[in-house]
Amino acid sequence: MEYVSPEGLRIDGRRPMEMRKLQAEIGVVAKADGSAVFEMGNTKVIAAVYGPREVQNRSQQLNDQALVRCEYSMANFSTGDRMRKPKGDRRSTEISLVIRQTMEACILTQLMPRSQIDIYVQVLQADGGTRSACINAATLALADAGIPMRDFVTSCSAGYLNSTPLLDLNYVEDSAGGPDVTIGILPKLDKVTLLQVPSDRIICQAFFMS
Amino acid sequence: MNGLSLGEKLFVQGGIAQDLRSDGRKRLTYRPIYVETGVIPQANGSARVRMGGTDVIASVKAEIGRPSPLQPNKGKVSIYVDCSPTAAPVFEGRGAEELSTELSVALQRCLLGGKSGAGAGIDLSSLIVVEGKVCWDLYIDGLVVSSDGNLLDALGAAIKAALSNTGIPRVHVAAEASGEDQPELDISDEEFLQFDTSEVPVIVTLTKVGRHYIVDATLDEESEMSSALSVSINRKGLICGLTKRGGAGLDPSVVLDMISVAKHVSEQLTDRLDSEISAAEAVEEE
Amino acid sequence: MAGGASATAPSTYSPSPNQKKKPPLFKDGDLDWVRPDGREFHQCRPAFFRTGAVNAAAGSAYAEFGNTKVIVSVFGPRESKKAMMYSDMGRLNCNVSYTTFATAVRGQVLDQKESSSMLHKALEGAIRLETFPKTTVDVFALVLESGGSDLPVVISCASLALADAGIMLYDLVTAVSVSCLGPNLVIDPISEEESYQDGSLMITCMPSRYEVTQLTITGEWSSARINEAMQLCLDACSKLGKVMRSCLKEAASASEES
Numbered sequence: 232m233e234y235v236s237p238e239g240l241r242i243d244g245r246r247p248m249e250m251r252k253l254q255a256e257i258g259v260v261a262k263a264d265g266s267a268v269f270e271m272g273n274t275k276v277i278a279a280v281y282g283p284r285e286v287q288n289r290s291q292q293l294n295d296q297a298l299v300r301c302e303y304s305m306a307n308f309s310t311g312d313r314m315r316k317p318k319g320d321r322r323s324t325e326i327s328l329v330i331r332q333t334m335e336a337c338i339l340t341q342l343m344p345r346s347q348i349d350i351y352v353q354v355l356q357a358d359g360g361t362r363s364a365c366i367n368a369a370t371l372a373l374a375d376a377g378i379p380m381r382d383f384v385t386s387c388s389a390g391y392l393n394s395t396p397l398l399d400l401n402y403v404e405d406s407a408g409g410p411d412v413t414i415g416i417l418p419k420l421d422k423v424t425l426l427q428v429p430s431d432r433i434i435c436q437a438f439f440m441s
Numbered sequence: 442m443n444g445l446s447l448g449e450k451l452f453v454q455g456g457i458a459q460d461l462r463s464d465g466r467k468r469l470t471y472r473p474i475y476v477e478t479g480v481i482p483q484a485n486g487s488a489r490v491r492m493g494g495t496d497v498i499a500s501v502k503a504e505i506g507r508p509s510p511l512q513p514n515k516g517k518v519s520i521y522v523d524c525s526p527t528a529a530p531v532f533e534g535r536g537a538e539e540l541s542t543e544l545s546v547a548l549q550r551c552l553l554g555g556k557s558g559a560g561a562g563i564d565l566s567s568l569i570v571v572e573g574k575v576c577w578d579l580y581i582d583g584l585v586v587s588s589d590g591n592l593l594d595a596l597g598a599a600i601k602a603a604l605s606n607t608g609i610p611r612v613h614v615a616a617e618a619s620g621e622d623q624p625e626l627d628i629s630d631e632e633f634l635q636f637d638t639s640e641v642p643v644i645v646t647l648t649k650v651g652r653h654y655i656v657d658a659t660l661d662e663e664s665e666m667s668s669a670l671s672v673s674i675n676r677k678g679l680i681c682g683l684t685k686r687g688g689a690g691l692d693p694s695v696v697l698d699m700i701s702v703a704k705h706v707s708e709q710l711t712d713r714l715d716s717e718i719s720a721a722e723a724v725e726e727e
Numbered sequence: 728m729a730g731g732a733s734a735t736a737p738s739t740y741s742p743s744p745n746q747k748k749k750p751p752l753f754k755d756g757d758l759d760w761v762r763p764d765g766r767e768f769h770q771c772r773p774a775f776f777r778t779g780a781v782n783a784a785a786g787s788a789y790a791e792f793g794n795t796k797v798i799v800s801v802f803g804p805r806e807s808k809k810a811m812m813y814s815d816m817g818r819l820n821c822n823v824s825y826t827t828f829a830t831a832v833r834g835q836v837l838d839q840k841e842s843s844s845m846l847h848k849a850l851e852g853a854i855r856l857e858t859f860p861k862t863t864v865d866v867f868a869l870v871l872e873s874g875g876s877d878l879p880v881v882i883s884c885a886s887l888a889l890a891d892a893g894i895m896l897y898d899l900v901t902a903v904s905v906s907c908l909g910p911n912l913v914i915d916p917i918s919e920e921e922s923y924q925d926g927s928l929m930i931t932c933m934p935s936r937y938e939v940t941q942l943t944i945t946g947e948w949s950s951a952r953i954n955e956a957m958q959l960c961l962d963a964c965s966k967l968g969k970v971m972r973s974c975l976k977e978a979a980s981a982s983e984e985s
Contacts, residue, residue, distance in 0.1 A: 260527055260587040261494030262660075273482065277586060279527035287530075302526050302533055307582040308484050308500035351526040351533070353586065355498065356481060539844070546841045550945050554926075668852075670942075680953060683944035688852035690938025693957055700950060 234392040234404055242403055243272075250387070250399045255367075257375040265376025269368035272401060273358035278368035280376040282348035291347075296340035301331035301350040303365060309357045311402075326362060327352075333386075333415050333425045334369055339379040348378060359405040360388045362413050366425070384424060386415035445664060453665050457650045463661065464493075469706055471657045474598065476717040478606040479725045486607025486636075488721070490599040492657065494589025499581065499599035501607045505626065506578035508569065516568020516576040520548045521583070522596060528588040543686075547593055548583070551644050551673035551682035552600065562641035562681065563604065567634075570612045571624050577609055590659040593671050597644035602718045604641060606725075608633030642675040642682070643711050645703040649691070654699055656706055670699050674707040763919055764793065771903070771915040771963055776884070776974040778891040786892020790884035793917060794874025799885045801892040804862035817859035821847040821866045823881055829873040831918075842868075842878055849882045849902065849931040849941040855895040864894060875917035879904045882931050882941075887971050891978070898933035899971050900940060901964040905929075905956045907946055912956055914963060928953065930960040934968035937961075 235241055245251070251272030260266035263279035270276075286292040303326045307313060334350060350372065352365045363386040370384045390400045390411035397404060400411060415425030445453070456462045466472070472493035481487035484500035491497075508515060522544040524537035532540075552562045568577040581603070583596045611632035614624050648658040648669040655662065658669075668687030675681055680700065685691075691699075766772070772793035781787035784800035791797075807818055823842035827833055846868065854864070866889070868881045879902035886900035906916035906924035913920055921927070926946015932939045944953065 260496070261589055262529065262587060263527065266527065266587075277525075277527055279587075281530045304525060306498070306500075306525070306584045307521060307523060307580075308481055308487070308498075308502060308584075311483055313502045313504065313580050313582070349526075349530050349533070351530070353525040353527050353584075355584075356483060542840055543844060546838075546844070550943065554946055675947075678949075680944060680948045680950070681946070683942060685939075685942045686848070688848070688940070690852050690933055690936065690940045692937065693932075693939055693961055696939055696942060697950070697954060697957070700953065704950065 232407070234407060235395045235397070239395075241397065243401060247395050247397050251401070255371055257371055263372075263376075265372045265374070265378070267368050267371035267375055269364050269371060271360055271364050271367075271399065273356055274354075274360055274364045275356040276352055276354050276361065276364045276368045278350060278352045278365065278372040280348065280350050280369075280372045280378065282376070283343045283346035283378065284348075286345065286347045292345055295344050297338065297343035297345075298347045299331055299335040299338060299340065299350070300347065301327045301334065301352065301369070303327040303330060303352045303354070305354040305357065309354045326365065329362065329425065329427065330365055330369055333366055333384055334373065336424050337370075337381045337384050337417060338373065339381060342379055348373075357402070359400045359402040360413075362427070363387050363399075363415075366415055382417035382419045384415050385418055386413060386425060388413045445661060449661070450665060453661055454651055457653050457655055457662070460653075462655065464659070466657075468653055468655045469702070471710065471713075474713065474717055476598070476602050476714070476721040477724075478602055478718070478721045484603075485609065486603045486605075488599050488602035488606055488718075490595050490602060492591060492595050492598075493659065494587060495591060495595045496585075496587035497592065497595045497599045498584045498586060499596065499603040500584075501600075501603045502580045502582070503577045503607070503609050504580065505570075505612075505628075506576055508573060508576040510573075512565075513573035514569055515565040516578065518553060518563055518565065518568075518579040518581065520552065520581045520600070521545055522548065522585070523583070524585040524588070528585050532585075544583070544585075544593060544596060547671060547684045548596060548600065548644075550684055551593075551597065551642065551671065554681060562601075562638075562675065564637070564640070567636075568609075570626070571614055574624060575612075575614075575626065588660065590661075590663045591646060591657045594644050594646050594657065597642075597673065598714055601638055601641045601643065601714065602721065604636050605638040605718050606722065607636050609636070610634075640675055642673040643707050643714060644671055644673045645707045645710060646671040647699050647703055647706075649687075649689075649695075649699075654702065670696065670703070672700055672703040672707075674704055674711075676711055678704055678708075680704075762913065762917075764917060768911055768913050769959060771967070772917075774967060774970050776887055776971055778887060778974065778978045784888075784892070786888050786890070786894070788884050788888040788891055790880050790887070792874070792876065792880050792915065794872055795877055795880050796871040796874075797868060797877070797880050797884045798871060799866065799868045799881065799888040801864060801866050801885075801888045801894065803864040803892075804859040804894070805865075807861055807863045813861065815857070815860045817854070817856040817861075818863040819847060819851055819854060819856065819866065820863055821850065821868070821885075823868045823870070823878075825870045825873060829870050842881065845878060845941070845943070846882055846885060850885060850889070850900055852938075852940040853886065853897050853900045853933055854889065855897065858895045864889075864892075873918065875919070875921050876904050876915050878902070879915075879929055879931070883967060883971065887974065890975055898936050898938075899968055900931055901934055901967040901971065902929060902931035902941075903960045903963040903967060905959055907948070907952070907956075912952075912959060914959055928956045928960065930957060930964065932961060932964045934965040 254270040257267045260279045265280040366386040392409040413427045475491040477489040480489045481500045486501040524532045526532040611629045613627040647654040648666045667689040673682040775791040780789040781800040787800040882902040906913045907926040931941040
């Protein structure tokens with residue numbers, strides 16, 4: 232299948248190096264300490280941050296830093312086919328872990344010992360790049376909650392199809408089976424905090440960031 | 442679940458007794474309702490409803506299915522509600538299961554009518570394509586994104602808005618299959634059938650705090666409730682469903698009084714919701 | 728309501744609903760139509776209760792309303808699970824399950840979660856939870872045979888089992904449902920009637936306090952109709968309460984004698 236036309240346009244009309252339309256809003260959940268909606272094209276996620284607050288489960292308390300927790304969930308209507316998966320399947324557990332580790336690395340956890348920060352990410356619509364969108368939304372929500380951070384984490388995915396490197400894959404491109412990579416960077420510090428390559432795909436040379 | 446101090450509790454109760462609630466409303470006033478339709482493009486219909494700090498999304502997805510052999514001339518509708526942990530940390534993991542089931546059951550009871558289909562807000566026979574063989578299965582999903590009380594009314598409103606936003610593709614039956622075979626179908630992606638949602642009831646929850654009842658309770662007010670009655674009422678003023686929450690018993694005469702108050706409130710709510718929905722549809726079409 | 732006498736009619740096998748044609752008399756509003764089991768519209772099935780059905784439980788009760796047979800056992804109050812937070816009120820844990828042979832079609836899945844939460848909501852208002860802080864009372868209901876109006880029978884039977892277990896109650900909880908079939912209100916419907924009903928109304932109440940603990944309505948109702956149905960149910964509830972009370976008294980006097 233042709234993912235890039237001879238004129239150099241992708242299925243949704245973008246250029247290979249073009250991102251989808253980004254849109255964000257903070258303060259969307261009234262009761263949360265910080266919250267944000269982040270949209271990348273048709274992908275739409277909402278993140279809410281509760282904390283820093285008292286550790287709920289004492290045995291998890293850390294005496295020298297804050298405990299960061301994350302839960303990722305997908306709405307039933309988020310995908311094309313309606314799905315009804317039980318909560319906490321392997322994929323969402325894995326993504327929860329990825330988000331938690333990425334955010335933990337940029338939060339100044341040592342400033343808030345013996346406390347807990349909860350990050351909840353809810354996917355409203357999935358159209359490729361949910362990982363990146365979740366991380367971006369979580370960053371915004373953390374900033375909205377006023378939690379001290381080293382830097383923002385920004386994340387984006389890239390792939391390689393039809394011998395062309397493509398930025399910010401949508402669902403069709405993502406499921407085409409080409410190599411793809413999700414990276415998260417701290418732009419001010421110019422450091423990479425997240426680099427993920429699915430094990431079954433061969434990475435070539437796709438390293439392009441927004 | 443909602444840690445109010447004694448002073449705050451008395452403040453909430455006292456305000457309700459004096460018909461001036463903490464946010465300046467009267468006992469039977471709703472918070473402003475905002476409706477947005479078509480928020481989930483992948484669904485057949487969707488809507489987002491906000492009432493103060495409560496924010497819910499409803500989506501309608503239609504899939505081709507087989508009618509149940511007991512009711513060959515009817516489609517199927519199922520309603521599921523999910524509470525996102527973004528709304529409250531207690532919904533993490535399996536924490537939301539109990540509330541989700543309760544809300545789903547209450548919505549099914551309020552919107553889908555009795556066994557024979559009387560009082561149903563959705564005309565199930567309009568979902569049939571080939572009698573006994575092919576029908577549309579409607580999956581209605583509700584998601585609570587942010588919660589500040591009165592979830593049931595908000596979900597009911599969101600489902601009503603989502604249904605009026607729903608377009609079911611027109612199906613052409615290519616060849617009439619005989620016997621047991623499934624007929625061939627041609628699902629149009631241009632022609633859509635619109636739902637008639639004027640019969641879909643609205644849900645009014647009356648929360649009893651002290652000796653008075655209030656509509657559209659916030660989370661703080663709900664924590665002070667002794668019991669609550671959710672009544673779903675259609676445009677004709679007929680009661681299509683009723684559920685009670687909260688353990689405290691009610692005198693039968695109080696129940697009847699609450700029903701008549703709910704009926705009165707529902708008239709205003711139906712009108713307001715209808716105008717909000719049509720306004721939202723107009724915005725979407727632009 | 729026929730008194731505490733046990734159901735004498737032989738329990739015939741009830742035909743599955745889809746084989747039976749809806750009686751045409753409905754539409755004419757002909758009041759001579761007889762119910763499948765020969766009752767009048769406003770006549771309940773004979774109720775039979777017996778306490779102490781399960782020896783291992785703290786309290787238990789068995790109820791039989793026509794073909795509906797239910798057994799409820801109550802355990803506790805016992806220590807709440809460690810994971811639960813401290814509570815100065817007792818907790819109530821309810822579970823309703825069906826035997827695989829309860830329905831005409833084997834293993835037909837009925838929404839047990841819903842029934843469980845309904846049972847919980849109906850009972851919680853009647854139990855003096857503050858009398859057993861930090862502990863949990865478990866109520867397990869098993870529907871042996873489902874013959875219609877299962878949930879009301881389960882609720883009434885559960886309150887009897889709670890009383891048998893010596894849990895402090897404000898009052899017994901009795902439950903009765905009515906079905907709306909065309910123009911008629913039919914009390915205590917059996918499965919066949921339930922499958923044709925246009926609407927149903929179920930009340931659970933505490934008869935001597937005259938308080939409604941739970942009320943559910945489905946279908947389309949006018950206010951006047953609701954009023955009528957509620958009066959009907961409340962009246963039946965208070966009579967059912969007397970039957971349950973006499974059953975408890977009988978059990979108490981029997982244990983004194985022995």
